[in-house]
Amino acid sequence: MTIIGGFNNIQYSLKAASKTGYLTMLRTVFSKNTCKTCAFGMGGQKGGMINELGQFPQVCKKAFQAQITDIQAPIPSKLFQEKSINSFKNTSPRLIERYGRINSPLYKSKGDTHYGEISWEMAMDKIIQKFKNTSPERSFFYSSGRSSNEAAFLLQLFARLYGTNNVNNCSYYCHQASGVGMSSCIGSGTATIQLKDLSKADLIFVIGANPSSNHPRYMTQLMKCRRRGGKVIVINPAKEKGLQKFSVPSDFRSLLSGGSPIANEYLQVNINGDIALLKGIAKAVIESGKENQEFIKQNTNGYEEYVEDIRNTSWETIVLNSGIDLEKILEIANLYCTYNNVVFSWAMGITHHENGVENVESIVSLALLRAMVGKPNAGLLPLRGHSNVQGIGSVGVTPVLKEKILKAIEKEFEVELPKNPGMDTMECMQASMQNKVDFAFLLGGNLYSSNPHSKFAEEALNKIHFKVYLNTTLNSGHFYGVDDEAIILPVATRDEEQQTTTQESMFNFVRLSDGGKARFENVHTEVAIIAEIARGVLGNKPIDFRVLDSHEKIRKLISKTVSGFEKMKDIDNSKEEFQISGRTFHNPSFSTPDNKASFKVCPIREFNDHKGSFRMMSVRSEGQFNSIIYDEFDRFRGQTSRNVVMMNKDDISSMGLKENMLVNLKSSVGEMQNMFVRELDITPGNIMTYYPESNVLIPTAVDPRSKTPGYKLAWVKITPA
Numbered sequence: 001m002t003i004i005g006g007f008n009n010i011q012y013s014l015k016a017a018s019k020t021g022y023l024t025m026l027r028t029v030f031s032k033n034t035c036k037t038c039a040f041g042m043g044g045q046k047g048g049m050i051n052e053l054g055q056f057p058q059v060c061k062k063a064f065q066a067q068i069t070d071i072q073a074p075i076p077s078k079l080f081q082e083k084s085i086n087s088f089k090n091t092s093p094r095l096i097e098r099y100g101r102i103n104s105p106l107y108k109s110k111g112d113t114h115y116g117e118i119s120w121e122m123a124m125d126k127i128i129q130k131f132k133n134t135s136p137e138r139s140f141f142y143s144s145g146r147s148s149n150e151a152a153f154l155l156q157l158f159a160r161l162y163g164t165n166n167v168n169n170c171s172y173y174c175h176q177a178s179g180v181g182m183s184s185c186i187g188s189g190t191a192t193i194q195l196k197d198l199s200k201a202d203l204i205f206v207i208g209a210n211p212s213s214n215h216p217r218y219m220t221q222l223m224k225c226r227r228r229g230g231k232v233i234v235i236n237p238a239k240e241k242g243l244q245k246f247s248v249p250s251d252f253r254s255l256l257s258g259g260s261p262i263a264n265e266y267l268q269v270n271i272n273g274d275i276a277l278l279k280g281i282a283k284a285v286i287e288s289g290k291e292n293q294e295f296i297k298q299n300t301n302g303y304e305e306y307v308e309d310i311r312n313t314s315w316e317t318i319v320l321n322s323g324i325d326l327e328k329i330l331e332i333a334n335l336y337c338t339y340n341n342v343v344f345s346w347a348m349g350i351t352h353h354e355n356g357v358e359n360v361e362s363i364v365s366l367a368l369l370r371a372m373v374g375k376p377n378a379g380l381l382p383l384r385g386h387s388n389v390q391g392i393g394s395v396g397v398t399p400v401l402k403e404k405i406l407k408a409i410e411k412e413f414e415v416e417l418p419k420n421p422g423m424d425t426m427e428c429m430q431a432s433m434q435n436k437v438d439f440a441f442l443l444g445g446n447l448y449s450s451n452p453h454s455k456f457a458e459e460a461l462n463k464i465h466f467k468v469y470l471n472t473t474l475n476s477g478h479f480y481g482v483d484d485e486a487i488i489l490p491v492a493t494r495d496e497e498q499q500t501t502t503q504e505s506m507f508n509f510v511r512l513s514d515g516g517k518a519r520f521e522n523v524h525t526e527v528a529i530i531a532e533i534a535r536g537v538l539g540n541k542p543i544d545f546r547v548l549d550s551h552e553k554i555r556k557l558i559s560k561t562v563s564g565f566e567k568m569k570d571i572d573n574s575k576e577e578f579q580i581s582g583r584t585f586h587n588p589s590f591s592t593p594d595n596k597a598s599f600k601v602c603p604i605r606e607f608n609d610h611k612g613s614f615r616m617m618s619v620r621s622e623g624q625f626n627s628i629i630y631d632e633f634d635r636f637r638g639q640t641s642r643n644v645v646m647m648n649k650d651d652i653s654s655m656g657l658k659e660n661m662l663v664n665l666k667s668s669v670g671e672m673q674n675m676f677v678r679e680l681d682i683t684p685g686n687i688m689t690y691y692p693e694s695n696v697l698i699p700t701a702v703d704p705r706s707k708t709p710g711y712k713l714a715w716v717k718i719t720p721a
């Protein structure tokens with residue numbers, strides 16, 4: 001079996017460092033900045049590669065991958081003269097990223113075939129004039145999870161004073177269902193535990209997630225849980241090698257032994273079969289009388305309805321829909337009843353569904369059944385994606401601003417903010433399609449690539465007359481959907497900021513990043529750009545935005561207006577990073593009006609009308625982070641290219657196919673041609689393809705509650721090419 005992690009990862013990281021220069025890379029990873037990649041979090045004031053518990057070394061290959069793109073040379077100006085937008089469209093996303101760092105504002109007007117460099121003055125003037133000539137309700141603002149809390153707070157403040165609530169962040173296309181589902185059950189939408197709780201957990205569920213690839217340092221926690229006699233239960237349609245055995249590079253025993261066992265139990269559930277499985281486990285717990293009645297009576301609502309629904313759900317329905325046999329479900333339920341400190345963690349295999357919120361509510365309900373929320377060392381852990389995606393939402397980059405923040409801002413500045421609900425990301429895309437949007441301001445990310453139904457996304461974006469992108473490197477989003485005017489503004493990375501910035505991890509821990517030396521002479525910081533535009537559009541009233549290009553001043557405002565961030569007002573002097581108050585639940589007193597948690601009744605979705613189609617989920621590869629492709633080669637799955645469809649071997653043979661044959665995939669919205677068939681240990685009837693390429697097959701339908709598309713379930717027909 002291929003060794004996942006270990007020396008391969010070390011070798012990769014060394015190779016990455018050799019490209020940038022060892023000293024440069026070392027300086028970067030040791031600097032006091034938050035890791036730029038995932039929200040597990042490390043770095044900040046304790047130092048690079050150190051976590052909030054002071055442990056060292058805490059780093060992974062993904063952190064190095066992100067640094068390579070940031071430490072690139074600037075893109076030579078002649079590239080934009082030579083290469084047309086169409087030619088960029090035909091270039092692989094990986095190559096586009098590798099052209100280098102953007103070091104000048106770029107502009108194209110309607111009908112231009114090329115981007116051209118322009119001055120900052122000209123770029124800002126065009127943007128300010130356009131804002132002034134646009135009705136606020138015909139604009140939308142979007143932020144990726146890479147930006148700082150300071151830039152995000154300023155962005156939403158400007159947008160609202162400008163007159164719109166069309167302010168949203170990338171979580172609508174990732175973990176929104178976690179926030180909505182958890183809030184409906186416990187009144188809080190983020191992890192209920194802190195990092196230290198993981199070290200005492202004795203049973204960890206990993207549901208719809210592949211941390212070996214996406215949150216590599218979580219693997220250390222899983223490995224340690226097993227080592228101290230605990231258990232790890234993985235629920236995932238595909239058998240991911242890294243979740244079976246992983247070589248943790250920072251652990252000698254794991255490194256030298258060729259890897260540590262991770263999953264004790266691996267349940268290959270059907271895609272979207274999670275609710276059925278979770279109900280099955282709950283049913284077995286209830287039938288064995290091992291639920292925690294005292295906790296339920298004192299701290300929860302809705303138990304009777306929940307039990308009634310579980311009792312009325314037949315084992316036949318559970319087994320059929322989950323794809324897991326009864327004996328295994330009983331075994332897992334028995335394990336669940338044996339351990340006292342259980343953590344439920346999950347990622348987008350749960351949230352990327354049209355019933356993602358109900359998936360999350362099912363997890364929370366199962367946890368409540370045995371009182372696994374509201375005590376130390378046990379609880380809920382949504383595995384969030386980008387390094388500050390949680391913070392961006394916390395400080396108000398959402399279409400509906402929390403009442404408390406809204407009131408506090410209104411009071412602070414003696415202003416009235418718009419009250420009509422803003423549009424979420426998909427609503428903005430749909431409105432664009434209907435010619436209802438004239439201006440999009442996109443702070444980081446790649447909105448085109450992250451959208452489902454790529455044809456729809458391109459068409460909708462094409463209908464927005466003016467788009468502004470703030471990015472460090474080029475991506476496909478700069479070339480698709482840009483028939484009309486577009487400006488790309490080059491921004492500084494976190495470790496090039498001249499002022500400190502803050503970020504929030506998935507454990508609700510806020511880090512302070514020092515920033516560092518500017519690598520390029522012609523990039524600006526996000527806060528400086530937003531403040532200048534706001535000043536140009538709104539003047540100095542009602543807020544003097546000249547003052548708000550000071551990050552410290554913005555932090556003072558955040559501490560005054562955002563609940564839980566009170567300690568932020570002192571962070572510039574104390575340098576003391578902090579846990580956001582009111583988010584950790586070590587006691588069973590929840591953030592609901594009566595302080596009780598709620599069980600939720602969640603229906604199992606039954607699919608009867610898709611005969612002859614496969615359930616397809618789109619996934620990230622090991623050499624990828626969100627829509628950024630660092631490497632075409634997926635070492636963990638042994639795939640050398642991305643135009644593949646991964647299938648169960650029985651499905652391959654029953655269709656008369658063979659490995660490496662070419663097939664076409666067709667869904668209700670699109671088609672992918674000439675895809676190589678590859679064998680994968682995945683539940684029969686389920687297939688896997690790579691995101692974002694297979695977005696062409698994903699419909700735009702969203703979960704009505706989270707507004708998140710079902711990237712993990714498209715019905716797809718396969719035919720020989």
Ligand code: SF4
Nearest residue numbers: 035037038041060217
């Ligand atoms: S696990 Fe996440 S936070 Fe930690 S080093 Fe890797 S990418 Fe950075």
